[in-house]
Amino acid sequence: MxxxxxxxxxxxxxxxxxxxxxxxxxxxxxxxxxxxxxxxxxxxxxxxxxxxxxxxxxxxxxxxxxxxxxxxxxxxxxxxxxxxxxxxxxxxxxxxxxxxxxxxxxxxxxxxxxxxxxxxxxxxxxxxxxxxxxxxxxxxxxxxxxxxxxxxxxxxxDLSRYDTIAQRFAEGSRASTSLLKGGIETRNAAFNTMIDEIEQVATRSSAPLLLMGPTGAGKSALARRIYELKVERHRLSGPFVEVNCATLKGDNAMAALFGHTKGAFTGAVAERAGLLRSADNGMLFLDEIGELGLDEQAMILRAVEDKRFLPVGSDKEVASDFQLIAGTNRDLVVEVGEGRFREDLFARLNLWTFALPGLAERREDIEPNLDYELERFAKAEDLRVTFNAEARRTYLTFATSNAAAWNGNFRDLSASITRMATLSPDGRIDAATVTAEITRLGRLWHGENNRAGGSALAEVLPENAIARIDPFDREQLAHVIAVCRRSASLSAAGRELFAVSRGERKSTNDADRLRKYLARFGLRWDDIGSWAVRRPSACSCRAG
The missing domain is CATH 3.40.50.10770 (Hypothetical protein VC1899 like domain (Restriction endonuclease-like))
Incomplete structure (x- = not known):
């Protein structure tokens, strides 16, 4: 014994x-x-x-x-x-x-x-x-x-030995992740794993978080839900302050972020606290942080580390203790390498980095988000609208297919549902409404792809090389590049591009077929890359 x-x-x-x-x-x-x-x-x-x-x-x-x-x-x-x-x-x-x-x-x-x-x-x-x-x-x-x-x-x-406590803990954790997902029962395994990790970080850490992902992927909504979870757990008591850094330009950026004294510059007729001071004891969400200038980045770094900074025109520091969440649709690793983003700030932000997938990477989540958007429309307009069975099947078949580009991600989906609900005054979205919406989305995305096509080619090929490509081949190559950039791998891009051939068993190796197609224009997968490949892993946990 x-x-x-x-x-x-x-x-x-x-x-x-x-x-x-x-x-x-x-x-x-x-x-x-x-x-x-x-x-x-x-x-x-x-x-x-x-x-x-x-x-x-x-x-x-x-x-x-x-x-x-x-x-x-x-x-x-x-x-x-x-x-x-x-x-x-x-x-x-x-x-x-x-x-x-x-x-x-x-x-x-x-x-x-x-x-x-x-x-x-x-x-x-x-x-x-x-x-x-x-x-x-x-x-x-x-x-x-x-x-x-x-x-x-x-x-x-050891709480795991107590069934009732373990059950209550599990229920609390599920409630927290449901809050982070807006109550939507998402089905994408990778996204659910990421939300589980964010729940643990949000309830245990006050370190900065970095949310990366394409425009419309839901960074702003997730940041607000993280704030709500922290308030619920009594980890924050102050306000949620959100700013899109792309709107901060020139001298106004410093004043808006850090505040200014009266008379600090022409037009400064009164003292201004600034966004950082307004977020004291709360959360500051800097969306599109990659748009900030290097000077602003340096001051943000000091404010995060020391909780102190100088307002414009002042020689006296002020204090603000806030939790920072940063969002960006840029690849900050590339931005650091090219000198547009400070390496020390990225290192500080990169303690907890989460990459949000676009809607095209979460097609299985379109159906639960469809119901969520209808519910949101009902609350906003005091009008409940539903699909009839045929219309719902038609819309979901299109929305989950490769024909739906979802360039604007969840913003496109939200706008699409809002349009159909608004154009259904009898409260039922029918097949004709769905067909008209699918046509509208096709025109929207086709126009965007045409505008983006020339830009995409210019990013990977010199001008003289583009000039030697037939106009028909330019359109096709631009589409291929767009698919590659939203795909996680060469094989995934090949599966989307050659879906029909594969279904008819005419294609045996989609990745090799795509590799050979790109080689015709002197391109490799690494030359165009996908945003998913270049971005950091879903949860980077190295010390800042």
Whole structure:
């Protein structure tokens, strides 16, 4: 059998008594725990102050008389202030780190009935953090007739052992992730895994978060939901302040972010607090942070690290303690390499980086988001609209197919549902409305692709090379590049581009076929890359 070692404080009041026979009719916690018929204490580590050495020896003698198998080891734990949390915790931590624990040979019980409340809290924390690898031991007197032994209870802090607590914890976690997803039962496994990670980070960390992803992928909505979760968990009490950095240009950027004094520049007729100060004790969401200039980036870095910054025109620093979430549709690794984004700021932001996939990468989530958008329309317009069965099937078949580009991601989906709901005054979206909307989306995306085609080619080929390509081939190549850039791999792009051939079993290797097509124009997959390939992994956890 394993030996049992108990660690606890001498109770300078509860363990004290008259030193005569009457003491045996009184419950004394330290003596009583060694008198339990169903608890064998082989070793007792007894902490006490230097002024209580006499009481410690007296208690050790009484324990020897009732439990001769118990070895009592008095240890002086002398505090200058027994109610100073920092001092008490530090001393007990030093003990725990220097003690030769052997869980294979001994079971450890941490007696938290005696000692000051601060000492009891510290013993709890050290046990919960596994600095002391044991269970908590609580003793108390028996009810009724006096009994010197009292009763005891062991408390295992491994919450996974308690089914009800584990169930409640799981329910709380599910509620948190549901909040982060807007109550939408998403089906994309990678997205759900990412949300689970964000839930853990949001409830445990105050470090900056970086949300990367294409425009319309939901960065702003997710940032607000992270804020709501933090408020719910009492980790934030201030406001949610959101700013699109693409709207901050020139001298106004500094003043808008950091505030300014009266008369700091022409037009500064009054003092302005600025966005950073407005977010004190709350959350600041800097969307499109890659659009900020290098000077603004430097000041943002200092504000994040030091919680202090200088308003424009002031020689006196101000303080603001905020949680930062940054969003961007740019590849900041590339931006750093080309000198447009500060490496030190990126390193600070890149502690927790999450890449949000576009709607085309989450086609299985279109149906639950369709229901969400209809519900949102109903709340906004006080008008409930539904699809008839045929119209719903038609729309979902199109929306989940490769024919739907979803260039604007969830913004495109939201706008599409809003249009159909608005054009269905009888409250039912029918097949004709869906057909008209599909045509409208096709025109929208075709126009965008035409405008983007020339730009896409110019990014990967020199002008003289483009001039040597027939107009028909330019259109086709631009489309291929667009598919590649939104695909996670060469194979994924090939599967989309050659879906019909594959269905008819005319294509055996989509990736090789695409590779050969690109080679005709002197291009490789690495030359055009996909945004999904160039971006950082879904959760980068290196230290900032």
């Amino acid at each position: 394993k030996r049992t070692t108990v660690i606890g404080f001498l109770g300078s009041t509860l363990d004290a008594s008259k030193r005569d026979a009457s003491r045996w009719s009184k419950w004394r916690p330290t003596v009583g725990l060694c008198m339990q018929p169903d608890l064998r204490v082989d070793r007792l580590i007894l902490f006490h102050g230097r002024q209580h050495e006499g009481l410690a020896r007296f208690i050790a003698d009484d324990i020897a008389s009732v439990s001769p198998e118990t070895s009592v080891e008095p240890r002086v734990m002398n505090f200058d202030d027994a109610w100073d949390f920092e001092e008490v915790y530090t001393e007990l931590l030093d003990f725990a780190q220097g003690f030769a624990f052997d869980p294979e040979a001994e079971d450890y019980l941490v007696h938290i009935t005696t000692g000051t409340h601060v000492a009891q809290i510290c013993m709890f924390l050290l046990t919960e953090a596994r600095f002391i690898p044991g269970k908590l031991l609580q003793t108390q007197p028996k009810r009724g007739a006096p009994d010197p032994s009292g009763v005891w209870t062991a408390i295992d802090l």
